[in-house]
Each structure stands twice: as structure tokens, then as C-alpha cells.
Amino acid sequence: MLIANPIYDVVFKYLMEDAKIAKIMLSSITGENITKLSFLPQEFTTEIDTQSVKKTHKTGLTVYRLDFSAQIQTPEGQKQVIIELQKAKFPTDIIRFRRYLGEQFNDPRNIISKKINKRVRKIGVPIISVYFLGHKLDHTTASAIKVSRQYQDLITNEIIETRESFIESLTLDSYVIQIPYLTQQRRTELEILLSVFDQNNATDVEHHILNVNEAEFPEKYRSIIRKLQQAIQSPEIKKQMQLEDGIIDELQGMDREIEELSVLVEQVKQENEQVKQENEEVKQHAEKERQRADQLSKEKLQTLLRMRAAGLPDADICAFLNINPGELEQMTNFSNDE
Known part of the structure; x- marks a missing residue:
């Protein structure tokens, strides 16, 4: 039946x-x-x-x-x-x-x-x-x-x-x-x-x-x-069954689109997280380099002061520290300010 x-x-x-x-x-x-x-x-x-x-x-x-x-x-x-x-x-x-x-x-x-x-x-x-x-x-x-x-x-x-x-x-x-x-x-x-x-x-x-x-x-x-x-x-029931088919197909299509968008959003989220992590690593590296440069500057300044105290000429100090006379003057002024 x-x-x-x-x-x-x-x-x-x-x-x-x-x-x-x-x-x-x-x-x-x-x-x-x-x-x-x-x-x-x-x-x-x-x-x-x-x-x-x-x-x-x-x-x-x-x-x-x-x-x-x-x-x-x-x-x-x-x-x-x-x-x-x-x-x-x-x-x-x-x-x-x-x-x-x-x-x-x-x-x-x-x-x-x-x-x-x-x-x-x-x-x-x-x-x-x-x-x-x-x-x-x-x-x-x-x-x-x-x-x-x-x-x-x-x-x-x-x-x-x-x-x-x-x-x-x-x-x-x-x-x-x-x-x-x-x-x-x-x-x-x-x-x-x-x-x-x-x-x-x-x-x-x-x-x-x-x-x-x-x-x-x-x-x-x-x-x-x-x-x-x-x-x-019933013709009306048959008609509504066909209508329901169309609606369900459309809803399923919307679900597929939502699922695809969800996957895309997750990919973008992961990419943003990776960029964020890379930026953090760059930031940390830059901070380490800055600290290293500061340490080297302090060491050079201390060496400069010791060589000046020993009475060595500026030309020998520049040659030893591998700096030019202008940089020597800046470091000298900085030490005087300190």
C-alpha cells in the first residue's frame, strides 16, 4: 500500500x-x-x-x-x-x-x-x-x-x-x-x-x-x-511537500555555506594567532638586541673612561673602540652628563 x-x-x-x-x-x-x-x-x-x-x-x-x-x-x-x-x-x-x-x-x-x-x-x-x-x-x-x-x-x-x-x-x-x-x-x-x-x-x-x-x-x-x-x-499536501523539499534544500545549502565560512574563520583565526606569535617573537628579539646594545654601550663607556684616566690620546682610544672622533665626543659628553 x-x-x-x-x-x-x-x-x-x-x-x-x-x-x-x-x-x-x-x-x-x-x-x-x-x-x-x-x-x-x-x-x-x-x-x-x-x-x-x-x-x-x-x-x-x-x-x-x-x-x-x-x-x-x-x-x-x-x-x-x-x-x-x-x-x-x-x-x-x-x-x-x-x-x-x-x-x-x-x-x-x-x-x-x-x-x-x-x-x-x-x-x-x-x-x-x-x-x-x-x-x-x-x-x-x-x-x-x-x-x-x-x-x-x-x-x-x-x-x-x-x-x-x-x-x-x-x-x-x-x-x-x-x-x-x-x-x-x-x-x-x-x-x-x-x-x-x-x-x-x-x-x-x-x-x-x-x-x-x-x-x-x-x-x-x-x-x-x-x-x-x-x-x-490531496493535491495541497503534495504541493506543500514539494515546497518543503525546496525549503530544506535551501536550509541545507545555508548550513553548508555556514560550515564553509566557519572553516574559513577558523583558518583566519589561526593565521592571525600565528602572526601575533611571530610579532611577539620579533618584539622579544628586538628587546634582547636593545638590551645587548645598551650593555655594549656601557662597556665601551667604561673602557673610554679608563683609557682617558690613563692619559691615552683620543686617536688611540678611537682605534681601540672602533669609533670615529664624533662618536668619541658624544660618549664623552654623555659621561660628563652622567
């Missing part, structure tokens, strides 16, 4: 803005029993600007973001969390991730009142971050990574099973999907689900279309496949 490639922002948005599909996707990735999922206001969600390629440089096209409010069923009961879903294309997008997290922690809408030990307190809603990366991490080749918090008693080294609102409000669990490391292996249901992002299934040079076998997917994932199949029928 042919499906639109969800690595594209426009397709990813088309897929994940379906609440039922988003719930299936996020439940499968986090392993949480999400009973209710709703979209939060998307003031910061990146949109593709179809009017001007140049304008997209101001919107941060390389990151697509969706925020959800979720109810999760836990052994202790229902828990409200914020799920922040982001898809990025370049390693440099990490700065935007940090900024978005800061916005979530600072948002007063993410503060709730909760009764704890018979007292009502204001606490931060726990945040779960899910990252879809179109690039590779530096050291880890795992396609799906869970970064989970663990409470541990530092004295006894025992694991603490209970959860504290204070800690939950300030820390978060994260899930990272490295799309380039998705392979043909289908060992778990999660791997089967994530195979819709496997770029090895591309059928065209542009990687707009992927070919998947619907029979390999459990029934609960079939709606995702069908949604992506519908996407390739």
Missing part, C-alpha cells in the same frame, strides 16, 4: 491532528494507558509558509510541534499530564527544544490545584516529551529510546516507588525516535508502528511516497495506514 511520507511536516500534521490517531501513536510510544487526549492551544506550532520560502526562515520550519493534555490511567488512579510532541530535521534544533520546554514550565495554564495531605496546593502538571528526529544522535543507534526518571535513596540505594508532586513538577520523562535508524526489523508492535516512518520504504527519488504492507500491521494501527494513504490523494 502506498502512503504519504510522514517525515514531512505537512503529512505529520495531517496525521497527528487526528485525535484518535494521536492517541494510538502516543499510547504506543509511551506505553501509558491514555484514556483521554485533547489538543492544547497551538500558538507556537510551526506552520509551513506557502506564500514565501524566505519567510519560513523566520518561523523555524525545521521543528514541528504539537501539545496535548492527556489523562493517563495509573495504579494510583487518573493522572493529568502534558505531552509535548516535536519533530525535528536538524541537530541544531535542540535550542528550540529547550525554549519550548521553558515555555511549558512557565505557562500558568499548566499549573493545577491538588489536594495533598488534606491541603490544597498548586503543582505543575507533569510533562512528557516525545521527539521524532530526522537526524542521527551522536553516539546512540537505537531507533526508539526511553529516558525515564527513577527515584533512589542515596543512602540505602533502594528504589523509591512512590511519586512526589514536587519532583514530578520539575522533571520529565522523554521518548526519542531516531527515524534514520528505523530498519526492516519488526520485533515488537512499536517497531511495526514506527515502520510507517522507515525511509527505506520510499518508492520515489523525492521520498514523498512510502510502500508498506498493511497486512503486517495489527488492526489497531490500520487507521494510521489509511490516513497516510488518504494524504497522497
Whole structure:
């Protein structure tokens, strides 16, 4: 079955803005029993600007973001969390991730009142971050990574099973999907689900279309496949995929230019450092020569004084010191000044 490639922002948005599909996707990735999922206001969600390629440089096209409010069923009961879903294309997008997290922690809408030990307190809603990366991490080749918090008693080294609102409000669990490391292996249901992002299934040079076998997917994932199949029928989505190709090519070209300029700047920096070092060496050499000349002048002056004291004629003194009568007069005047 042919499906639109969800690595594209426009397709990813088309897929994940379906609440039922988003719930299936996020439940499968986090392993949480999400009973209710709703979209939060998307003031910061990146949109593709179809009017001007140049304008997209101001919107941060390389990151697509969706925020959800979720109810999760836990052994202790229902828990409200914020799920922040982001898809990025370049390693440099990490700065935007940090900024978005800061916005979530600072948002007063993410503060709730909760009764704890018979007292009502204001606490931060726990945040779960899910990252879809179109690039590779530096050291880890795992396609799906869970970064989970663990409470541990530092004295006894025992694991603490209970959860504290204070800690939950300030820390978060994260899930990272490295799309380039998705392979043909289908060992778990999660791997089967994530195979819709496997770029090895591309059928065209542009990687707009992927070919998947619907029979390999459990029934609960079939709606995702069908949604992506519908996407390739939309002329507007196809148009925006082509636009995104152009923008990404331009951004990659800019990255290459920046890298080349960085290399040039480093070369100039090294050359300037070398010139600076050479100038310092010349300066030190000149200072040594000056000191040496001063020392020789003092020695000549002392010799002159001794020869004058011995009553030797000026002609013999000039011949001995290898100086002319004018230099002898200057040295004589200098000694008188001293």
C-alpha cells in the first residue's frame, strides 16, 4: 500500500491532528494507558509558509510541534499530564527544544490545584516529551529510546516507588525516535508502528511516497495506514511537500555555506594567532638586541673612561673602540652628563 511520507511536516500534521490517531501513536510510544487526549492551544506550532520560502526562515520550519493534555490511567488512579510532541530535521534544533520546554514550565495554564495531605496546593502538571528526529544522535543507534526518571535513596540505594508532586513538577520523562535508524526489523508492535516512518520504504527519488504492507500491521494501527494513504490523494499536501523539499534544500545549502565560512574563520583565526606569535617573537628579539646594545654601550663607556684616566690620546682610544672622533665626543659628553 502506498502512503504519504510522514517525515514531512505537512503529512505529520495531517496525521497527528487526528485525535484518535494521536492517541494510538502516543499510547504506543509511551506505553501509558491514555484514556483521554485533547489538543492544547497551538500558538507556537510551526506552520509551513506557502506564500514565501524566505519567510519560513523566520518561523523555524525545521521543528514541528504539537501539545496535548492527556489523562493517563495509573495504579494510583487518573493522572493529568502534558505531552509535548516535536519533530525535528536538524541537530541544531535542540535550542528550540529547550525554549519550548521553558515555555511549558512557565505557562500558568499548566499549573493545577491538588489536594495533598488534606491541603490544597498548586503543582505543575507533569510533562512528557516525545521527539521524532530526522537526524542521527551522536553516539546512540537505537531507533526508539526511553529516558525515564527513577527515584533512589542515596543512602540505602533502594528504589523509591512512590511519586512526589514536587519532583514530578520539575522533571520529565522523554521518548526519542531516531527515524534514520528505523530498519526492516519488526520485533515488537512499536517497531511495526514506527515502520510507517522507515525511509527505506520510499518508492520515489523525492521520498514523498512510502510502500508498506498493511497486512503486517495489527488492526489497531490500520487507521494510521489509511490516513497516510488518504494524504497522497490531496493535491495541497503534495504541493506543500514539494515546497518543503525546496525549503530544506535551501536550509541545507545555508548550513553548508555556514560550515564553509566557519572553516574559513577558523583558518583566519589561526593565521592571525600565528602572526601575533611571530610579532611577539620579533618584539622579544628586538628587546634582547636593545638590551645587548645598551650593555655594549656601557662597556665601551667604561673602557673610554679608563683609557682617558690613563692619559691615552683620543686617536688611540678611537682605534681601540672602533669609533670615529664624533662618536668619541658624544660618549664623552654623555659621561660628563652622567
